[in-house]
Amino acid sequence: MPEQPSEKSIARMRRFVEKYCEKSGTTTHPDKEITEAVVLGLAKHQDDLGRPLCPCRFYPDKQEEIKHRTWICACDDMQIYKYCHCLLFTNKEGMPITEYLPDDHEGRQLYGVVADPTPNKGRPRRDKAAEREQERIERPS
Numbered sequence: 001m002p003e004q005p006s007e008k009s010i011a012r013m014r015r016f017v018e019k020y021c022e023k024s025g026t027t028t029h030p031d032k033e034i035t036e037a038v039v040l041g042l043a044k045h046q047d048d049l050g051r052p053l054c055p056c057r058f059y060p061d062k063q064e065e066i067k068h069r070t071w072i073c074a075c076d077d078m079q080i081y082k083y084c085h086c087l088l089f090t091n092k093e094g095m096p097i098t099e100y101l102p103d104d105h106e107g108r109q110l111y112g113v114v115a116d117p118t119p120n121k122g123r124p125r126r127d128k129a130a131e132r133e134q135e136r137i138e139r140p141s
């Protein structure tokens with residue numbers, strides 16, 4: 001059985017999720033088990049790597065990945081597009097916001113266009129979309 005994350009990191013991630021929902025105008029998924037699984041995954045990475053690396057992706061080398069900020073929660077896709085592919089930050093129906101994603105982004109292909117119910121909140125790095133798309137080509141991750 002995989003080792004459980006520490007209570008300290010779990011509590012830290014719970015606080016972070018609550019605050020970030022408020023700040024970004026999103027909510028956690030109505031299915032609490034989804035939220036719990038992501039929180040535990042983030043807390044485990046916090047313990048093992050010292051950073052809350054996104055738990056819903058595969059990384060060839062996690063130590064190498066944390067040198068980039070791309071997938072440190074809240075990741076670039078969240079901060080630029082308000083899109084959370086882990087379904088940690090969603091609208092009230094549990095759908096990820098996709099309206100700001102490029103048309104060819106996997107989120108658009110999976111969920112279609114999901115409008116942002118709180119466009120006045122979140123996306124603090126919205127001006128970085130061009131860099132993010134360049135990175136997606138050069139460093140697929």
Ligand code: SF4
Pocket residue numbers: 038053054055056071072073074075076077078083084085086087088089
């Ligand atoms: S997709 Fe981004 S915002 Fe969502 S849990 Fe992963 S790192 Fe956090």
